Amino acid sequence: MQRIFSGVQPTGNLHLGNYLGAIRNWVRLQNEFECIFCMVDLHAITVWQDPKDLVKNTREVAAGMIAAGIDADKHIVFNQSMVPAHAQLAWVFNCVARIGWLNRMTQFKEKAGKHKENASVGLFAYPNLMSADILAYKATHVPVGEDQKQHLELARDTAQKFNSDYGIDFFPQPEPLIFGAATRVMSLRDGAKKMSKSDESDYSRINMTDDADTIALKVRKAKTDLFPMPDSLDGLEGRPEASNLIGIYAALSDKDKALVASQFAGRQFSEFKAELVDLAVAVLGPINTEMNRLMDDPSHIDAILKKGAERANAIAEPILKDVYDIVGFLRP
Incomplete structure (x- = not known):
């Protein structure tokens, strides 16, 4: 079976955009692929994280993924820092990838802004860690949004250069899995901005921890215009x-967008929002309930992540050993 690797940063506030754009698709892929799902806490610290919040958020993201339908028994769920191969392989890739490649990464430019001289080395080099995340398991496919395609291309280039440098066909060329529908869920307060956990207004997003009343309030307050549907x-x-x-x-609702437009043609937004509330609560309510149940038992989440890390290590360690042998590191 082909293997998927996918990760999400444990920075809290999983929201509707994360669910529709990524997690729901991961759930659907579980019957087609061997799946490795990771809370990428090493990536998270490329910008400052409060240590207590990082621990809490890692558990919260794991709970959200499992509540949404990720099967942690059949597949692997863990946090990145528990598997040393990620950081170890990333260093090898730091010596394979070229500075020019990293200089072309648009996300670094966006995140560093005008103060790139003050950005961490980790923020600059984290695409190499992303390559290591994927290739430490020889993943064949990676679900990515449009904003991550460039990083996957870098992983492919790095794999190809490693193979070429050492004259060996070792790393695969991972293929992207890009989902067209609902990959970009926009802010409820500004339809031109992507829904984001970093938005100051909590009314800009529906969080996966929101209860039914909060979901209803946010949908009713969502910005619209003066015209009918x-x-x-x-x-x-x-x-x-x-x-x-x-x-x-x-x-x-798993419907075509054009069909929804025709279904509500000419109706007022107040009517449409009422039906959207019912639908959102029906889909997200059970996830919210299960997520809260899991978060009330952190030791259970920790046990899932520990078991997942053991299984991930069992795959990654032999691959890293082969890499070290190929590179020429002397090992006992």
Whole structure:
């Protein structure tokens, strides 16, 4: 069976965009692939994290993934720092990848902004760690959003260069899995901005920890415009908030966006929002309940992550040993 690696940063506030754009797709891939799912806490500290929050957020993200349907018995769920091969292979890749490659990474430019001289070395080099995340397991496929395609290309380039440098066909060329529908869920307060955990307004997103009343309030307060619902996707031109809400409804109901537009054609947003509330609560409510149950028992989550790390180590350690032999590191 082909192998997937995918990771999510444990920085708290898993939201609807994370669920529709990533986690739900991971759940659906479990019957097709051998899956390795990781809370990438090494990536998280490329920017400052309060240690207590990092521990809490790692458990919260794990709980959210499991509550959403990730099967931690059948597949592997763990946090990155528990498997040394990630950091060890990343150093090898620091010596394989070229500075010019990293200089072209647009996400570093976006995150560092005008103060790139003050950014951490980790933030600059973390695409090499991402390559190590994938290739430490010889993953064949990686689910990625549009904003991560560039990093996967770097992983492919790094694998190819390693193979070429040492004259060996060792690392595979991992393929992207890109999901078109609902990969970009936008802010409930600004349809031009991606839904984000870093947005100051909690009303900009639906968190996976939100209860039914909070979900209802946020949907009712979601920004719309003065016009009724359009009858086609053409009618969404220049209406980003309307387009976003219709897209969310379509994703939650597993319907085509055009079909949803025709279903609600001509109706007022107040009517549409009422139905969106019912749908969102029906889909997210059980996840919220199970997530809270898991978070009330942190020792259970820790046990899942420990078992997952042991299974991940069992795959990664032999691959790293082979890499060390190929590179020429003397080992007892």
